[in-house]
Amino acid sequence: MRELVVLGSASQVPTRHRNHNGYLLRFDDEVILFDPGEGTQRQMLMAGVAVTPLRRICITHFHGDHSLGLPGILQRISLDRVPHPVAVHYPAGGQEFYDRLRHATSYWDNAEIVAAPVSAGFAVETSAGRLTALPLRHSIETYGYRLTEPDSRRMVPELLTSYGISGPAVGELQRTGRSGDVTLEQVSAARPGQSVAFVMDTGLCDNVFALAQGVDLLVIESTFLAEDAEMAAQVGHLTAGQAAAVARECGVRQLVLTHFSQRYPDPSAFLDEARKEFDGPIVIAEDLQRIPLPGRR
Template sequence: MRELVVLGTASQVPTRHRNHNGYLLRFDDEVILFDPGEGTQRQLLLAGLAVTPITRICVTHFHGDHSLGLPGILQRISLDRVPHPVTVHYPAGGQEFYDRLRHATSYWDNADIVPSPVSVPSAAPAPSAAFEVETSAGRLTALPLRHSIETYGYRLTEPDSRRMLPELLRAHGITGPAIGELQRAGRLGPVTLDQVSVARPGQSTAFVMDTGLCDNVFALAHGVDLLVIESTFLAEDAGLAAQVGHLTAGQAATVARESGVRHLVLTHFSQRYQDPSRFLDEARKEFDGPITLAEDLQRIPFPARR
């Protein structure tokens, strides 16, 4: 199963209808929780989800609306005795904050929590200045963004593969275990893998929170199937957005258009705006592809393969 479960869509201040941030990405065997803000444990319950499947947690930065739910999630993982390791990625410069949140209160620590601080060589030019780790779903990349404190965006990229064509396999008399041998070796006698299969591009998704416009926003979003991106402000407050390191809905949509994004998910809305449809109206002026205005507890399926 591949889907995004939206747990919270507010920005600094939650509302009656929007919880603080929280996003659960289910990508086959990889289940990633992004930015668990305050109340995430309860939102998981309301969404009918358990913490047990979570394989890793990605924190973009240590502002409260993106990380104050981390203690509750980690303690619940321990309470439920999740049997596998859970890796936590977070900005290396926020190690002090991670340590505080990791043991914010007393509890029986029965979980295997693996800290994986994110950092990139400060002298390396973008986009080579990237943090990368291989997961069961593909490569997880983190790039620094432009905000008031150290902040990273994340991208998950599935490797390209090939789809076997049954009619061509039959035509060459290849069946059963021989198919697996052909896939592993790339050739079976005179038959090559290319002769009985077609390319299957890997899918990708990017998660971009709390940033002003910068090159790495576009690098993370480039060609992804699903872009989850903050749109805290509307264009009428673009000056304020730039001052505090945030995006407008129009800017987020421009990123999607220029980056060739297939499906755009707008989230992280300021409580100052009473009519959420204005975000969609503004984004529509810049991007004519599918747009989802994220709502709490919403499930967003991955786009079909290209």
């Protein structure tokens, strides 16, 4: 299963209908929680997702709406005695904030939590592919994340038949790349890997485009509308139009807008603005929404 579960879509101030940030990415066996803001543990309960499958948690920056839910999540991981290590990625310069959140209250620490701070050039291999992080432009140290699945090949039944390949020979091809005189390339087709990018609080900068380049799913903040573009630039945020322009220029397949300021009561305004810049699929994130990754190319 490959899907994004939106646990919260507000910005600094939650509303009656939008919780603070929280995004759970299910990418087969790799389950990643991004930016657990305040109330994320309850939002997970409401969404019907558990902490047990979590393999890692990614914090973009240490503002409260992106990280104050971390203590509750870590304590729940211990309470449920999650049997595998859970890595926590966060900006290296925010170590003191991580240390405070890691042990914000007293509890029995019954799980293996692995602190894994990120800095320039960060990359780690996961079961789903390579997870990378790049610095963004905000009022404090902030990173965006990208998960990229490696390319592979898929068997083409008609080609297998034409070369007389069947049974154990198919497995041999997949393992070694050859069965007799037949190579894997002769009976298969390229299968591009999928990719997802998370770009939270930031002004426009080169790394926004680097993270978004060619991804299947771009989850990106759009705190403001164009009418408040000057304010957005001052505080290091994006407008819906800017986020959509990034998606267009980077060839994104599906765009998810989130992190909405409470000053705008009508979410359709974000869609209207984004549609002027990007004609692909756009999702205006709603709490507890499930968004499947686009089908393979």
